[in-house]
Amino acid sequence: MSSNNPRRRDVTVADVAKAAQVSKAQAARALGNYGAVSDDVRERVLAAAEELAYRPNELARSMNTGKSHTIGVVVGDIENPHFGLATRGISDTAKKAGFNVILINTDEDVSAEVDAVQVLLDKRVDGLIVAPASSVNTGHLQRVQEAARPLVLLDRTAGGLAAQTVAVDMAGMAYESTRYLLSEGHRRIAFISTLKTESPFTPGMVVDSSQITERLDGMGRALGEEGLALSADLVRLNAGDAESIRSITRDVLLMPEPATAVVASDGLIALSVIEAIQELGLSIPGDVSFLMYDDFAWTRLTTPPLTVIAQPVYDMGVAAASALIRQIEGRKPAVAPDLVARLIKRGSVGTPRAVKAYT
Amino acid sequence: MSSNNPRRRDVTVADVAKAAQVSKAQAARALGNYGAVSDDVRERVLAAAEELAYRPNELARSMNTGKSHTIGVVVGDIENPHFGLATRGISDTAKKAGFNVILINTDEDVSAEVDAVQVLLDKRVDGLIVAPASSVNTGHLQRVQEAARPLVLLDRTAGGLAAQTVAVDMAGMAYESTRYLLSEGHRRIAFISTLKTESPFTPGMVVDSSQITERLDGMGRALGEEGLALSADLVRLNAGDAESIRSITRDVLLMPEPATAVVASDGLIALSVIEAIQELGLSIPGDVSFLMYDDFAWTRLTTPPLTVIAQPVYDMGVAAASALIRQIEGRKPAVAPDLVARLIKRGSVGTPRAVKAYT
DNA sequence: GCTAGGATTGAGACCGGACTCACATTGGGG
DNA sequence: CCCCAATGTGAGTCCGGTCTCAATCCTAGC
Numbered sequence: 061m062s063s064n065n066p067r068r069r070d071v072t073v074a075d076v077a078k079a080a081q082v083s084k085a086q087a088a089r090a091l092g093n094y095g096a097v098s099d100d101v102r103e104r105v106l107a108a109a110e111e112l113a114y115r116p117n118e119l120a121r122s123m124n125t126g127k128s129h130t131i132g133v134v135v136g137d138i139e140n141p142h143f144g145l146a147t148r149g150i151s152d153t154a155k156k157a158g159f160n161v162i163l164i165n166t167d168e169d170v171s172a173e174v175d176a177v178q179v180l181l182d183k184r185v186d187g188l189i190v191a192p193a194s195s196v197n198t199g200h201l202q203r204v205q206e207a208a209r210p211l212v213l214l215d216r217t218a219g220g221l222a223a224q225t226v227a228v229d230m231a232g233m234a235y236e237s238t239r240y241l242l243s244e245g246h247r248r249i250a251f252i253s254t255l256k257t258e259s260p261f262t263p264g265m266v267v268d269s270s271q272i273t274e275r276l277d278g279m280g281r282a283l284g285e286e287g288l289a290l291s292a293d294l295v296r297l298n299a300g301d302a303e304s305i306r307s308i309t310r311d312v313l314l315m316p317e318p319a320t321a322v323v324a325s326d327g328l329i330a331l332s333v334i335e336a337i338q339e340l341g342l343s344i345p346g347d348v349s350f351l352m353y354d355d356f357a358w359t360r361l362t363t364p365p366l367t368v369i370a371q372p373v374y375d376m377g378v379a380a381a382s383a384l385i386r387q388i389e390g391r392k393p394a395v396a397p398d399l400v401a402r403l404i405k406r407g408s409v410g411t412p413r414a415v416k417a418y419t
Numbered sequence: 420m421s422s423n424n425p426r427r428r429d430v431t432v433a434d435v436a437k438a439a440q441v442s443k444a445q446a447a448r449a450l451g452n453y454g455a456v457s458d459d460v461r462e463r464v465l466a467a468a469e470e471l472a473y474r475p476n477e478l479a480r481s482m483n484t485g486k487s488h489t490i491g492v493v494v495g496d497i498e499n500p501h502f503g504l505a506t507r508g509i510s511d512t513a514k515k516a517g518f519n520v521i522l523i524n525t526d527e528d529v530s531a532e533v534d535a536v537q538v539l540l541d542k543r544v545d546g547l548i549v550a551p552a553s554s555v556n557t558g559h560l561q562r563v564q565e566a567a568r569p570l571v572l573l574d575r576t577a578g579g580l581a582a583q584t585v586a587v588d589m590a591g592m593a594y595e596s597t598r599y600l601l602s603e604g605h606r607r608i609a610f611i612s613t614l615k616t617e618s619p620f621t622p623g624m625v626v627d628s629s630q631i632t633e634r635l636d637g638m639g640r641a642l643g644e645e646g647l648a649l650s651a652d653l654v655r656l657n658a659g660d661a662e663s664i665r666s667i668t669r670d671v672l673l674m675p676e677p678a679t680a681v682v683a684s685d686g687l688i689a690l691s692v693i694e695a696i697q698e699l700g701l702s703i704p705g706d707v708s709f710l711m712y713d714d715f716a717w718t719r720l721t722t723p724p725l726t727v728i729a730q731p732v733y734d735m736g737v738a739a740a741s742a743l744i745r746q747i748e749g750r751k752p753a754v755a756p757d758l759v760a761r762l763i764k765r766g767s768v769g770t771p772r773a774v775k776a777y778t
Numbered sequence: 779g780c781t782a783g784g785a786t787t788g789a790g791a792c793c794g795g796a797c798t799c800a801c802a803t804t805g806g807g808g
Numbered sequence: 809c810c811c812c813a814a815t816g817t818g819a820g821t822c823c824g825g826t827c828t829c830a831a832t833c834c835t836a837g838c
Contacts, residue, residue, distance in 0.1 A: 070566070070824090072823090072824055072825080073824070073825065073826095074824080074825095082787080082788090083787065083788040083789075084788080084789090084790095084824095084825095085787070085788055085789075085790090085826095085827085086786080086787060086788075088824095088825070088826065088827085089786095089787090089826095089827095091825095092825090092826075094826090094827090095786090095787095095827085096784090096785055096786055096787085097786075097787090098785080098786065098787090101786085101787085115537075115540065115541055116541065116824085116825070117482075117541070117543060117823085117824055117825065118538075118541045118542045118543065118825095119478055119481050119482050119487065119542065119543050119823090119824080119825090120482055120793090120823070120824035120825040120826090121824080121825055121826080122478050122825095123476075123478050123479055123482060123793050123794070123823090123824080123825075123826095124792070124793040124794095124824090124825065124826050124827085125793095125825090125826070126793085128478065130521070130542075137507075138497065138503055138506055138507055138510070139500075139503050139504055139507040141498075141500060141503065144497055144498050144500065144503040145498055147497055147522075148496075148497055148498040148524065151497070151522065151523070151524050152524070155523075155524070160521055160523065160538060160542070161521065161522055161523070162489070162519055162520065162521050162522075163506075163510065163520055163521075163522045164510070164514075164519065164520070165507065165510050165511070165514070178474075179477075179519060181474065182474055182475065182476070182477045183477045183478065183489075183519070184476060184477065184478050207429070328716075331716040331717060331719075331720065334720050335719065335720070338720075356717075357687075357690040358690060358715075358717035358720070358721075360690075360694065361690065361693050361694070361697075361717070361720075361721045362717075362720045362721055362722070363721070363722035429794090431793090431794055431795080432794070432795060432796095433794080433795095441817080441818090442817065442818040442819075443794095443795090443818085443819090444796095444797085444817070444818055444819075444820090445816080445817060445818075447794095447795065447796065447797085448796095448797095448816095448817090450795090451795085451796070451797095453796085453797090454797085454816090454817095455814090455815055455816055455817085456816075456817090457815085457816060457817090460816080460817085475794085475795070476793085476794050476795070477795095478793090478794080478795095479793070479794035479795045479796090479823090480794080480795055480796080481795095482793090482794080482795075482796095482822095482823050482824070482825095483794090483795065483796055483797080483822065483823045483824095484795090484796070484823095485823085
């Protein structure tokens with residue numbers, strides 16, 4: 061029978077050692093399965109541990125091994141299914157390798173990100189996966205590397221940081237998808253993103269996010285081939301809450317020379333854009349074509365189903381976690397798996413009326 | 420092996436103390452802002468700390484304060500927006516109160532949950548929020564309470580566990596929504612859930628999840644008032660992957676006396692159910708009515724927009740985290756905020772054809 | 779029977795902060 | 809001018825493990 065003492069302190073190696081009538085060192089060896097321990101001692105110790113329901117204090121263990129078996133993950137918004145899925149990939153992979161995940165949300169706010177990284181560092185996580193809110197403001201990430209902590213970037217690169225980055229080639233994908241829109245006859249293509257910037261978009265401006273930079277680059281290149289260019293009235297950043305997104309959407313669709321196609325930078329924006337389009341009584345793709353980044357299950361259920369740029373988000377999470385864990389364990393970086401985005405043509409992109417009229 | 424081991428130890432209080440020419444104790448006091456320290460010493464210590472970029476080791480700190488300022492969150496699936504949002508609520512609240520979140524995914528697997536809880540306990544988290552995969556198998560949760568660790572349950576209750584639980588009254592909501600379906604003339608109402616059970620549903624069986632139990636109770640009560648009852652052919656548990664959900668959907672819609680309304684237990688199931696309905700060439704709500712638990716933004720974008728049972732998921736996360744933190748800080752539990760589910764009637768529920776024929 | 783050398787074992791030193799305790803210093807009150 | 813209380817300060821312990829090191833056992837080999 062077990063002594064049922066409602067004691068407050070947890071059971072420690074010392075307690076187990078006493079119960080097993082051996083020294084703390086021997087108990088620790090038997091428990092930790094290292095060093096030389098006689099069968100007799102091992103048995104007594106394990107029995108005592110079982111009896112007392114001993115559980116090692118991971119904090120103490122971490123403290124002198126220097127390993128916490130924990131990785132920190134810093135993302136902009138777990139509520140966004142994009143990160144939800146990526147987090148799932150990270151978390152599954154981490155668990156398989158015996159690591160835990162501390163998750164911090166930044167709301168895409170750089171100062172929150174700086175705090176998050178600091179907290180994680182203070183907690184001595186073994187490594188970090190960060191989806192940097194800014195590709196410019198990267199001092200805190202630099203510090204991670206100075207502290208010699210493994211770091212992997214997710215989704216976005218960070219300027220001048222020699223950190224491994226897991227992301228798909230967005231410039232190429234943006235180019236390809238823009239060409240597709242052009243080939244359908246679109247000449248006025250709007251791009252709406254929540255990215256916060258100091259001032260409205262102007263051609264050639266440097267933006268804070270590598271993701272958006274790449275997309276704009278790809279888009280610009282494709283446009284250029286047709287003698288067109290990115291313009292301030294169609295590239296709309298700083299889309300904030302749902303209402304502001306709807307208002308921007310109305311804007312680009314009601315201007316004198318309206319957009320005939322709208323590209324939504326992510327799934328969250330897409331929802332509001334589509335609502336706005338429906339509110340205007342416009343039909344997709346009859347009146348306006350629609351394209352969004354990220355592929356979620358629900359995009360197949362709308363009428364029409366949406367044409368999207370699918371990213372292998374889960375796999376990106378897996379890749380980021382594997383890469384980080386390799387770094388932590390001091391193994392050589394593996395060959396990066398091929399992570400490619402795909403353009404999935406469903407029904408939301410069509411030929412604009414103006415062009416149809418000519419044919 | 421190469422000598423690539425510069426392993427620079429981090430700066431400790433001792434280092435700061437030396438640099439400031441004071442004792443470790445004094446440095447600790449100045450840094451920790453406790454005890455008595457002369458202005459002169461404080462200044463020197465803080466300057467030295469700044470100079471050396473000293474950062475306290477939270478692990479060490481946790482070790483002898485006994486507080487880790489970390490809470491553990493165990494959910495079935497972060498990929499599911501339901502938990503994504505709840506996690507967001509938890510995480511926002513925790514951050515505000517100075518706590519971090521360690522997140523573990525269980526895939527609704529009880530043994531994974533047992534492991535998760537154990538790991539979190541070993542890591543000495545200050546408290547736990549768990550969405551228990553089973554309301555029956557709760558030994559591991561019992562152990563949390565024995566270890567005197569604060570525990571809050573999310574979404575589901577756990578049998579015979581005196582833990583604070585944050586959930587909405589699902590029985591009432593299920594009753595109300597079923598009455599609504601009945602009032603529209605439905606008599607054959609299917610309910611599809613992924614809940615794993617040993618055997619197919621039979622009336623009166625005890626299921627593992629309090630959520631589902633409540634829903635079935637509420638549904639059963641409403642049906643009973645009309646002289647109807649839950650039946651094995653319409654209550655379908657164990658819906659697994661997308662294909663199995665589609666197959667079950669086809670089943671209930673093609674049986675001799677088919678269901679005229681389908682209720683999906685969550686947003687993930689809903690996607691496959693609707694796909695199956697579309698594949699069968701049936702229209703909503705003309706041929707079959709549809710109702711789902713949880714309200715996501717995309718449910719407004721389908722044609723028709725979906726009628727749903729909305730739960731204040733984010734607020735539930737907030738409530739769970741606040742309750743937990745109150746417990747951790749030893750404060751009295753606050754009055755639980757009113758968390759009620761709402762039936763949002765959009766366009767996916769209508770009168771079945773058979774009934775229409777009579778009118 | 780005696781000894782070398784591997785197997786065991788216990789004491790105690792860390793890890794990096796928080797905190798106790800005993801020993802200065804000061805300074806205000808009597 | 810002395811005494812006591814209120815600071816300041818440093819040495820050292822503790823948290824709960826891991827790990828080093830020297831001492832002790834034990835058994836085979838000669």
